[in-house]
Every structure is written in C-alpha cells, then in structure tokens.
Amino acid sequence: MMSDLPLDQVKTLLAVVDEQSFDAAAAVLHVTPSAVSQRVKALEQRTGRVLLLRTKPVSLTESGKVVARFARSLAQLEQDALTELGLGSSATRTVSIAVNADSLATWFLPALARLPQSHGVCFDLQREDQDHTAALLREGLVMAAVTAAPHPVQGCTSHRLGRMRYRAMASPAFVDRWLSSGPLPHQLPAAPVIVFDRKDDLQDRFLRGLTRRRTFTMVRHHIPASESFVDAVAAGLGWGMVPELQAAPRGDALVDLAPDRPLDVPLHWQQWKLDSPALAAVAEAVAEGAKESLR
Amino acid sequence: MMSDLPLDQVKTLLAVVDEQSFDAAAAVLHVTPSAVSQRVKALEQRTGRVLLLRTKPVSLTESGKVVARFARSLAQLEQDALTELGLGSSATRTVSIAVNADSLATWFLPALARLPQSHGVCFDLQREDQDHTAALLREGLVMAAVTAAPHPVQGCTSHRLGRMRYRAMASPAFVDRWLSSGPLPHQLPAAPVIVFDRKDDLQDRFLRGLTRRRTFTMVRHHIPASESFVDAVAAGLGWGMVPELQAAPRGDALVDLAPDRPLDVPLHWQQWKLDSPALAAVAEAVAEGAKESLR
Structure with missing residues (x-):
C-alpha cells in the first residue's frame, strides 16, 4: 500500500x-x-x-x-x-531526536558536538520527559530518542546508555527552616517541593521510597526548565531531585538530603532501523558521550 | 448561563x-x-x-x-x-503563569523569589515562546503571562515590563571558519544557525534586517532549551540570537557579530482582571524584578 x-x-x-x-x-x-x-x-x-x-x-x-x-x-x-x-553539497540531513530535559542540560550537547561539522547534519531536538520520548518515536515525530523505556518501539533498535543519578537536594536555609526539627521521612512530605512539570514523578518516587504515607499535602511549584529548576532549589523555593551532573558545579549552595538514597534513571537510545550514515554517526557520538558522563 | x-x-x-x-x-x-x-x-x-x-x-x-x-x-x-x-492554612494558592524560555532562564525566577515564602503561593509555570504566551492566556490555561503582545487579551490587563535585548553571537572559532572572508551580510546567510524551536523567528528577523536576500540555504539546528542554546552557540554549532543577560557571564566564549545591531523584544505582563491578593503580589514582584533586569 x-x-x-x-x-x-x-x-x-x-x-x-x-x-x-x-x-x-x-x-x-x-x-x-x-x-x-x-x-x-x-x-x-x-x-x-x-x-x-x-x-x-x-x-x-x-x-x-x-x-x-x-x-x-x-x-x-x-x-x-x-x-x-555527490548531489548533497547544499542539501543537509536533518536528524530529529527526542531528548529528556536533564540530558539536554548536561551531557547530550557535548556528545553531539563531537561530530565533525563537515557532516552537515542538522539537529532537530525535541525536549520531552524521559518516560515520554518513546511515544514521539512511536508517532514518527522523531527518528531517535533518549528514553527510559528499554523495550524497543516497533521498528526500532534499543541500546543502553547508562544511568543518570539524581539526589534529593535543597538549600542550607531551606533545610534549617523545614527539615531541622525531626527525621526526614516525617518532615519532607510537608515541605514545599519543586517538580519539573506534570510528567515529572521523580520527587514522588523518592517520597514513596522514603515514607509509607500515601497522601502528601504540600506546596508544589512547577518549573519546566532544567537550569531554572536547579536555580529554584538553590534559591530555597523547595526541595527537588537534582541530577548529580548539575549539582556538582553548585558546591555548597545545595545540600544532599539523603546521601544513601540516590535515585538512578536508566537511559536508553532508541532509533529507527534505517541504513542511514548520518543517523549512525549521531548514534555513535551519543553512545560515546553517555559512556563518559553516565554511570 | x-x-x-x-x-x-x-x-x-x-x-x-x-x-x-x-x-x-x-x-x-x-x-x-x-x-x-x-x-x-x-x-x-x-x-x-x-x-x-x-x-x-x-x-x-x-x-x-x-x-x-x-x-x-x-x-x-x-x-x-x-x-x-482563615480556612486556608493548608490550602495553597496556585498561580499559573506562561513565561518565555529566555525570561525563565534569566530574570524571572529571581523576581519570583522576592515573594515572602509565607505567602504559600504555588507557582505553576508554563514555558512558551513570547509571541505565543498570550494564546495560553486567551485559552484560559494560565492566569498571567509574560508576552510580546502589548494589547490586552479580552478580560485581561496589560502592563509594560521592559525590553529584553538580544545580540547575534557566535564562538571565535565559528567566526574564523564561516565569517572571516567577507562582509557579514554576504556570509551570515550561508552559515549554520541555531534556533530555539519552530516558533523562534529572532534569527530570521535579524537576517532580514541585515540583508535583502529572501531565501537562505543553511544548516538549522533546533535546540529547545535556553542554557543549551547558549552552550551550542559557545560550542560553535552555529550562530544565534543570545540575550545580553545570558551572554555577559560567558565572557570571551562569545563574539558579538554586530554590536550596532541589537534586537530588542518588548515584554509585557498580562493578567486576568481578578481581585486576587496572591496574583497581585506575584505581579508586583515580577514588575520589580523586570525593572532591575530589563531595559
């Protein structure tokens, strides 16, 4: 047909x-x-x-x-x-990729920058939650994705990139005000929290692991940009799950609330089964970049 | 009804x-x-x-x-x-705001952080292009917006915040490779460019002002995150329009391609006509923050 x-x-x-x-x-x-x-x-x-x-x-x-x-x-x-x-001198090849915001803010762009400029590849990046990038692949809106889903979308290959490690963090002043008068599992559920957007469940996953309480009454801020998210945590607006890669440069501005409870998100590279040299070159650069930056 | x-x-x-x-x-x-x-x-x-x-x-x-x-x-x-x-002790008030990505990455969050925490306001931010935030207001998806549109949406008030200044920038290596052998209006249209997403027309607006050529054949990367956008320009992937507020901390990593051709985007605060103390407090904090950071 x-x-x-x-x-x-x-x-x-x-x-x-x-x-x-x-x-x-x-x-x-x-x-x-x-x-x-x-x-x-x-x-x-x-x-x-x-x-x-x-x-x-x-x-x-x-x-x-x-x-x-x-x-x-x-x-x-x-x-x-x-x-x-040899007809492609002025023709450029666009590679459309769905990538989660935290990868885009940390290791993904340096990985793409490894590609020689002579490749003439245009990157068409789409930012999505790592649990939803696979949907863009399935819908044909992108040809590759950094995704939390290990099982290949139909017609795609899947390749493990590594784990992105998150830590529950807050500013020192926030800890003083909200978390200093009792054990963390009792105090954290009542403290203001920052989440990226409505698809982001990392904070809730951390809380479920920490405490048996089912319902949380709290101030929830939605800050849908990676750097701004970390800025908001550092400014004391709330606690939040921050990628280790983003926390390191902030030094003492952020306190790790539970050093023994990191939360790891495994990331995978999925791409269409296409015999495309451009896509293959991008996949290789991404795999190398991930190997250096992810666990 | x-x-x-x-x-x-x-x-x-x-x-x-x-x-x-x-x-x-x-x-x-x-x-x-x-x-x-x-x-x-x-x-x-x-x-x-x-x-x-x-x-x-x-x-x-x-x-x-x-x-x-x-x-x-x-x-x-x-x-x-x-x-x-007095029934609102545990009840928090959510203020939903549409804000353009570059404001969110620069002056907007410090402005919100001026609000005393005791206000108990939850920020529900939505990131949109400054030319499209007014649409979210019109559709009732948010109650306030940082927008390029001066004319109030029906049922809203509009208040001028100031101008956000952008400059055409690139890395020194990029200038050497793509822009050093002739005048800018001849060379820039053929050089790789970075745009934020499909709604971002700042680069095209700059080019239209610079040259009379109508069509541009070029590599276009889409990098839909503010910090990553500037990272990509600094890494030499292309040139792009960078907010002055974001360019300053990068120092020599970025070169201003046309110091006499800044591009100013006027920003406005629009909000529903609502007698809400929470919304009024947010509006005041935003206005003060804009006054300090915008032109």
Missing part, C-alpha cells in the same frame, strides 16, 4: 506535522495553503482514513502516525542517497 | 485539562476515570457543546476554552476566599 502513496502528498503531510500548521507548511514548501490542504485531502481519500486532526497545532490520527513515520524514513533515505551521489 | 453550570463538573473539566488525561484527573480528584468521563459528558450535554477533544493529550474546543477560563477564575476566587476566612 505504502508504495502507492504519491510522494509529494506524503511529504506535504510531513511538512504540516513539522511546521504545525497548513500555512507554515505552505511557506516552507513554497506553495499556497490551499495546495497543501488539497494534497492532504487527496492523501486521505487515497488511504480512506482521516490522517490529520485540524486542531491548533494540528495532530495526527493513528493512521496519520503510520504515514508520517513512513514519510520520515523516506526523507532520510532520500537525503542520504543524494549525499552519496 | 455560566452560573447554571454545576461546579463539580466545571472543576472536573479543569482537572482533565491540567492533568492532560481522564486517568490522571481521576487520580487527582480521587474518583474513578469513568466518573470523570461522565461529569465532562454531563457538562457537554448541559452546554450543548463539545468541550473537549479526546486526543492525547486532550485539547479544548473553542467552547471548552470559555468554560475552562471561567473555571480557573472561580478556583482562584475560592482559594482566596478560603484564605481570608
């Missing part, structure tokens, strides 16, 4: 997904928004399925995800072929 | 939007997912409108946005009333 899909229509669908709207896709493809709309509609008629929900931003249906994933593999193979044919 | 809406149903809708799924909302409300589903359905029957698209994550329809916004105002007023009645 797939081979019967007109390539211009398939690529148009991909552009709409990447650019998040018909108008933006039209600008990138140098056609009118109405041409974009007609191509997507034609593709839907041909497959007999609704592929795209016309929400803001647009979102793919289950069938749409299958087609988008096919389209992205195809674009990658085409880019690689052009490069091998 | 609004006053006829059952409060438990309205609050349930809000929980589904905030927690992004029926299951997560059920866990927060301590009811079954089926009860959540029934309440939302009942609310839809009562209003005669579809309020929620059952996508992953769920998304609000236009009618749903109106109801969600009503619900959030209501929750805030209720929290404030409980606090005034």
Whole structure:
C-alpha cells in the first residue's frame, strides 16, 4: 500500500506535522495553503482514513502516525542517497531526536558536538520527559530518542546508555527552616517541593521510597526548565531531585538530603532501523558521550 | 448561563485539562476515570457543546476554552476566599503563569523569589515562546503571562515590563571558519544557525534586517532549551540570537557579530482582571524584578 502513496502528498503531510500548521507548511514548501490542504485531502481519500486532526497545532490520527513515520524514513533515505551521489553539497540531513530535559542540560550537547561539522547534519531536538520520548518515536515525530523505556518501539533498535543519578537536594536555609526539627521521612512530605512539570514523578518516587504515607499535602511549584529548576532549589523555593551532573558545579549552595538514597534513571537510545550514515554517526557520538558522563 | 453550570463538573473539566488525561484527573480528584468521563459528558450535554477533544493529550474546543477560563477564575476566587476566612492554612494558592524560555532562564525566577515564602503561593509555570504566551492566556490555561503582545487579551490587563535585548553571537572559532572572508551580510546567510524551536523567528528577523536576500540555504539546528542554546552557540554549532543577560557571564566564549545591531523584544505582563491578593503580589514582584533586569 505504502508504495502507492504519491510522494509529494506524503511529504506535504510531513511538512504540516513539522511546521504545525497548513500555512507554515505552505511557506516552507513554497506553495499556497490551499495546495497543501488539497494534497492532504487527496492523501486521505487515497488511504480512506482521516490522517490529520485540524486542531491548533494540528495532530495526527493513528493512521496519520503510520504515514508520517513512513514519510520520515523516506526523507532520510532520500537525503542520504543524494549525499552519496555527490548531489548533497547544499542539501543537509536533518536528524530529529527526542531528548529528556536533564540530558539536554548536561551531557547530550557535548556528545553531539563531537561530530565533525563537515557532516552537515542538522539537529532537530525535541525536549520531552524521559518516560515520554518513546511515544514521539512511536508517532514518527522523531527518528531517535533518549528514553527510559528499554523495550524497543516497533521498528526500532534499543541500546543502553547508562544511568543518570539524581539526589534529593535543597538549600542550607531551606533545610534549617523545614527539615531541622525531626527525621526526614516525617518532615519532607510537608515541605514545599519543586517538580519539573506534570510528567515529572521523580520527587514522588523518592517520597514513596522514603515514607509509607500515601497522601502528601504540600506546596508544589512547577518549573519546566532544567537550569531554572536547579536555580529554584538553590534559591530555597523547595526541595527537588537534582541530577548529580548539575549539582556538582553548585558546591555548597545545595545540600544532599539523603546521601544513601540516590535515585538512578536508566537511559536508553532508541532509533529507527534505517541504513542511514548520518543517523549512525549521531548514534555513535551519543553512545560515546553517555559512556563518559553516565554511570 | 455560566452560573447554571454545576461546579463539580466545571472543576472536573479543569482537572482533565491540567492533568492532560481522564486517568490522571481521576487520580487527582480521587474518583474513578469513568466518573470523570461522565461529569465532562454531563457538562457537554448541559452546554450543548463539545468541550473537549479526546486526543492525547486532550485539547479544548473553542467552547471548552470559555468554560475552562471561567473555571480557573472561580478556583482562584475560592482559594482566596478560603484564605481570608482563615480556612486556608493548608490550602495553597496556585498561580499559573506562561513565561518565555529566555525570561525563565534569566530574570524571572529571581523576581519570583522576592515573594515572602509565607505567602504559600504555588507557582505553576508554563514555558512558551513570547509571541505565543498570550494564546495560553486567551485559552484560559494560565492566569498571567509574560508576552510580546502589548494589547490586552479580552478580560485581561496589560502592563509594560521592559525590553529584553538580544545580540547575534557566535564562538571565535565559528567566526574564523564561516565569517572571516567577507562582509557579514554576504556570509551570515550561508552559515549554520541555531534556533530555539519552530516558533523562534529572532534569527530570521535579524537576517532580514541585515540583508535583502529572501531565501537562505543553511544548516538549522533546533535546540529547545535556553542554557543549551547558549552552550551550542559557545560550542560553535552555529550562530544565534543570545540575550545580553545570558551572554555577559560567558565572557570571551562569545563574539558579538554586530554590536550596532541589537534586537530588542518588548515584554509585557498580562493578567486576568481578578481581585486576587496572591496574583497581585506575584505581579508586583515580577514588575520589580523586570525593572532591575530589563531595559
């Protein structure tokens, strides 16, 4: 079935997904928004399925995800072929990767910087929680992911990168105010906590390991940026689970609340089974970087 | 019409939007997912409108946005009333704010830290592009926003915070390799560039001001985290528009490509017209912090 899909229509669908709207896709493809709309509609008629929900931003249906994933593999193979044919001098190869925020803030970028610039690879990074990056892979929105999920998404390979170690930390002043008058398991559940966003359950996991109490009544701040998260902990807004890699440079500004209770998050590299030199080079650089920085 | 809406149903809708799924909302409300589903359905029957698209994550329809916004105002007023009645000792007041990534990475968090901890305010921050934070306000997903949009969203007040100054920057090695053999307007369009995400048009705006060329063929990296963005510029992956506030601590690692061409982004504080002491205290702290850090 797939081979019967007109390539211009398939690529148009991909552009709409990447650019998040018909108008933006039209600008990138140098056609009118109405041409974009007609191509997507034609593709839907041909497959007999609704592929795209016309929400803001647009979102793919289950069938749409299958087609988008096919389209992205195809674009990658085409880019690689052009490069091998020597037609890729001005053509660059985009490698789209979903990566968790804490990896992006610490070891991931230095790993990517290992790649020789001559590769001409464009990095299209998407930031997601490590428990949710695999979903982006499954939906065909990225071709590789740093993920907590060890089991390969269908059509992908999985490779262990190492463990990212987190520690429950707070500022010295915070410890004085909230945690100095009794044992940690009794005091911590009532103290203000900082979480990254609603997908971040590291703080709750730490609390469940520390205490048997089920419900916690507390101030919860949501600070959805890695460096700002650590800034907020250092400023005394709350306690939080901080990656060791980010805690080290802060020195005495952060206190380890439970040195015998680190929390390790195993990270894996998953990528599509694609015979793409660009993707292979990125995977190798990431594996090397992880080996140096993760446990 | 609004006053006829059952409060438990309205609050349930809000929980589904905030927690992004029926299951997560059920866990927060301590009811079954089926009860959540029934309440939302009942609310839809009562209003005669579809309020929620059952996508992953769920998304609000236009009618749903109106109801969600009503619900959030209501929750805030209720929290404030409980606090005034002295019933709010364990009740905390959540202030949801949309803020652009560069503000979050620089002046915004120190501004929030000015608030006395005794306020018991929970910050629920959402990170968005400064050109898109106003949309979150309009959709009722947040009650205040740091935004580039000066004109108040309906039902909101708008207050000027100051200008955030950006400069086109690159690493010294990058300048040697890509920009040393001719004038900037000729060379920069062909050099690799780093952009934050697909909503970030600062780099394109700078280029449009610098050169008359319409199309640019170039390597574009997407690095969607403020500190990592500056790290990537310092590592030589590309040039990019860096906030002065973030460039200063990097010293010689960054070169200003066009000292006579800064790009200023005016920022505004917009918030709902709500007689809420918690929101007023936050607004005051933000205004003071902006006054010190912005132009």
